[in-house]
Amino acid sequence: MNTFNAYAASSVLLFSIPAFYLLASPRKRATKPPPKEGESPRRGWREYIDEMRIFIPVLIPKDEAMRRKIVFSYIIVLVCLVADRLLKLASPILLRQIVVMLASDDPTMRLPWVEVVLFVLCERVFSRFTWSVSSHYRSTVSTDVADVFKLTLYNKLLNQSAEYHENVKSGSVWETVSTAGRSAIHYFSYLVLQQLPVAFDVLLGVGTCWMVFDKTLALSMLGVIVAYMWISISMEQTDNKDVQTYYTLYRNALDIGHDTLQNWQTVSYFNRLEYERSRFSEAVSQRTNAWRNLGRPLSRTKITKNVLGCLGVGGVCLLGCYQIRYSSGNAGDFAMLFQFWTALFEPIEDLAGILTGADQFLAENQKCIEILKLEPKVKDREDAEYFKPGDSTIEFNNVNFSYNDQREVVKDVSFKVEGGTTLAIVGETGGGKSTMLKLLCRAYDVTGGSIKIDGQDIRSVRLASLREHISVVPQTIGVFNVSILENLRYANLEATKEQVEDACRAAALHNRIMSFPNGYDEKVGEKGVKLSGGELQRLAIARALLRKAQIVLFDEATSNLDAETEGRIQDYLRKWYKGRTVIVVAHRLATVANADLIIAFKDGVIVEAGRHDDLVSKQGYFFRLWEKQRLAWEPSKNKKDAPEEKEQQTEEGQT
Numbered sequence: 172m173n174t175f176n177a178y179a180a181s182s183v184l185l186f187s188i189p190a191f192y193l194l195a196s197p198r199k200r201a202t203k204p205p206p207k208e209g210e211s212p213r214r215g216w217r218e219y220i221d222e223m224r225i226f227i228p229v230l231i232p233k234d235e236a237m238r239r240k241i242v243f244s245y246i247i248v249l250v251c252l253v254a255d256r257l258l259k260l261a262s263p264i265l266l267r268q269i270v271v272m273l274a275s276d277d278p279t280m281r282l283p284w285v286e287v288v289l290f291v292l293c294e295r296v297f298s299r300f301t302w303s304v305s306s307h308y309r310s311t312v313s314t315d316v317a318d319v320f321k322l323t324l325y326n327k328l329l330n331q332s333a334e335y336h337e338n339v340k341s342g343s344v345w346e347t348v349s350t351a352g353r354s355a356i357h358y359f360s361y362l363v364l365q366q367l368p369v370a371f372d373v374l375l376g377v378g379t380c381w382m383v384f385d386k387t388l389a390l391s392m393l394g395v396i397v398a399y400m401w402i403s404i405s406m407e408q409t410d411n412k413d414v415q416t417y418y419t420l421y422r423n424a425l426d427i428g429h430d431t432l433q434n435w436q437t438v439s440y441f442n443r444l445e446y447e448r449s450r451f452s453e454a455v456s457q458r459t460n461a462w463r464n465l466g467r468p469l470s471r472t473k474i475t476k477n478v479l480g481c482l483g484v485g486g487v488c489l490l491g492c493y494q495i496r497y498s499s500g501n502a503g504d505f506a507m508l509f510q511f512w513t514a515l516f517e518p519i520e521d522l523a524g525i526l527t528g529a530d531q532f533l534a535e536n537q538k539c540i541e542i543l544k545l546e547p548k549v550k551d552r553e554d555a556e557y558f559k560p561g562d563s564t565i566e567f568n569n570v571n572f573s574y575n576d577q578r579e580v581v582k583d584v585s586f587k588v589e590g591g592t593t594l595a596i597v598g599e600t601g602g603g604k605s606t607m608l609k610l611l612c613r614a615y616d617v618t619g620g621s622i623k624i625d626g627q628d629i630r631s632v633r634l635a636s637l638r639e640h641i642s643v644v645p646q647t648i649g650v651f652n653v654s655i656l657e658n659l660r661y662a663n664l665e666a667t668k669e670q671v672e673d674a675c676r677a678a679a680l681h682n683r684i685m686s687f688p689n690g691y692d693e694k695v696g697e698k699g700v701k702l703s704g705g706e707l708q709r710l711a712i713a714r715a716l717l718r719k720a721q722i723v724l725f726d727e728a729t730s731n732l733d734a735e736t737e738g739r740i741q742d743y744l745r746k747w748y749k750g751r752t753v754i755v756v757a758h759r760l761a762t763v764a765n766a767d768l769i770i771a772f773k774d775g776v777i778v779e780a781g782r783h784d785d786l787v788s789k790q791g792y793f794f795r796l797w798e799k800q801r802l803a804w805e806p807s808k809n810k811k812d813a814p815e816e817k818e819q820q821t822e823e824g825q826t
């Protein structure tokens with residue numbers, strides 16, 4: 172027994188040398204500086220659980236049919252898991268029995284053929300069967316959950332308001348959506364099916380060894396497991412920074428590549444192909460270097476873990492040998508111990524990486540988590556009602572707005588547009604005209620005051636019902652890379668071909684479309700590159716006409732058209748405006764001379780308001796803009812005729 176104790180003590184001592192070495196690590200870490208910007212703070216278990224919780228609604232979706240299907244698959248997988256665990260327990264016990272029977276001196280002892288058949292069945296047949304069934308259902312769950320994941324993220328993104336979409340880097344976001352679910356399924360299957368059952372294995376293994384051997388060996392096993400886990404987890408955390416760096420660089424490379432392809436035209440105009448190539452290549456090689464860092468085979472953590480693993484496995488086996496040799500036991504007991512211990516230690520090595528796995532998963536899915544946590548800035552209130560359309564009177568009451576809390580873009584603006592009339596907003600560039608239209612559509616919510624349509628505060632009505640009544644021709648026209656017809660029908664999915672053609676005739680576009688090789692079926696190209704600026708504007712006007720909304724907003728809708736085409740469209744629009752409330756933002760003042768009300772806007776403030784003739788006769792801000800444009804059209808006129816322009820000489824004020 173003395174020899175046994177000496178060996179037991181030396182095993183424990185062997186194991187504790189690296190443990191002592193590692194004890195210094197936590198103290199070193201305590202003095203580490205706080206995480207830098209962009210680096211995630213070190214998490215505790217609670218933070219891990221909190222971050223992981225966000226995935227639960229996706230893994231167990233709300234949709235009843237889908238949830239039932241997924242839960243059924245989970246149950247089958249869990250049944251297979253339990254069966255697999257029981258088989259893992261049965262194998263060493265059968266092996267022990269086989270060895271005992273074979274090693275027995277008793278001549279009456281039968282051959283252990285039943286045990287051998289059962290052992291082979293457990294090891295080769297049943298376990299493979301449970302594995303096949305489990306993998307089939309796992310792959311079913313994976314596909315279903317990946318679909319739910321993609322749809323959830325897509326919906327989240329669609330529901331975000333303008334602020335999010337105007338600031339987001341779309342390359343990595345789209346990559347997140349298209350690959351969503353893959354790593355989550357992989358990780359959670361790994362966690363639930365491989366890592367967590369290890370606890371069950373440990374209990375079974377240690378419990379059985381306690382019964383077959385004694386508590387010294389069982390507790391030694393447990394001690395080795397706990398110490399190995401603790402040391403490994405402490406060490407592993409120091410590598411997590413590399414994981415975060417890798418994923419940051421990975422997304423950076425994606426964003427650079429995506430941005431460049433999106434702006435290929437600019438790249439080619441400025442002849443920056445080589446510049447972009449080297450920028451992307453630099454980003455990719457930074458990412459690759461970070462990845463190589465992750466997989467370093469000789470990292471301190473990996474070497475130490477391997478050494479510890481060998482000492483742990485070896486120490487317990489030695490302990491078992493000496494127990495068998497110097498107290499009761501037989502060769503079968505050793506076979507069982509060896510089978511248990513080596514089979515157990517492998518998943519324990521994996522389990523020791525649980526935090527690294529979690530960190531890696533969270534770093535890889537950082538964008539996914541960000542998207543799942545997103546809440547739209549502009550959304551329906553709980554008590555929001557459907558918009559009740561009236562004659563479409565619009566009121567701005569002391570409206571204030573700023574995009575970023577630093578600079579007010581709209582300052583205390585109040586005006587009223589009676590239903591069925593036309594308002595024109597004119598003024599210097601960057602003055603906030605387009606912003607006013609964005610506020611009216613609730614692309615953003617006002618930061619002060621209120622906007623009412625037919626007496627209803629637009630924040631108190633459902634967004635979708637409000638937007639159903641508004642038609643917009645924006646300054647930057649967005650089209651899909653599909654046919655002209657599909658782009659036009661986007662405004663009114665029910666529109667007949669005749670209605671589409673009528674709208675295009677009104678927008679002076681029909682004949683042009685008919686001159687294209689494929690007519691209305693002609694594809695417009697990415698961002699509409701196959702159409703001219705004027706064609707795009709006319710397409711946008713035709714879309715607005717098809718929408719048949721009561722409120723129509725035109726933001727520089729005809730700025731790219733020649734005077735004759737513009738005149739033809741204006742003639743039609745003037746008739747079409749009847750009965751609709753129209754707001755037009757325009758730089759060419761002649762196009763809004765007939766408006767019922769003109770607001771001259773400067774620096775976020777209304778400086779003048781009235782009808783065209785009144786404003787001209789007032790000889791103020793509007794008059795100066797008007798005269799400037801008139802003189803530009805009549806270059807022969809003596810410059811001396813121009814009104815006082817001194818206060819107009821700012822860079823921003825030149826229209």
Ligand SMILES: Nc1ncnc2c1ncn2[C@@H]1O[C@H](COP(=O)(O)OP(=O)(O)OP(=O)(O)O)[C@@H](O)[C@H]1O
Nearest residue numbers: 337574575580599600601602603604605606607646
């Ligand atoms: N999404 C945004 N985030 C931050 N600032 C913005 C955003 N959009 C516009 N701005 C700023 O708000 C101000 C008003 O912009 P807005 O587009 O409303 O001007 P505008 O009068 O329509 O100009 P223009 O006549 O040139 O179209 C500008 O200074 C602009 O830089």
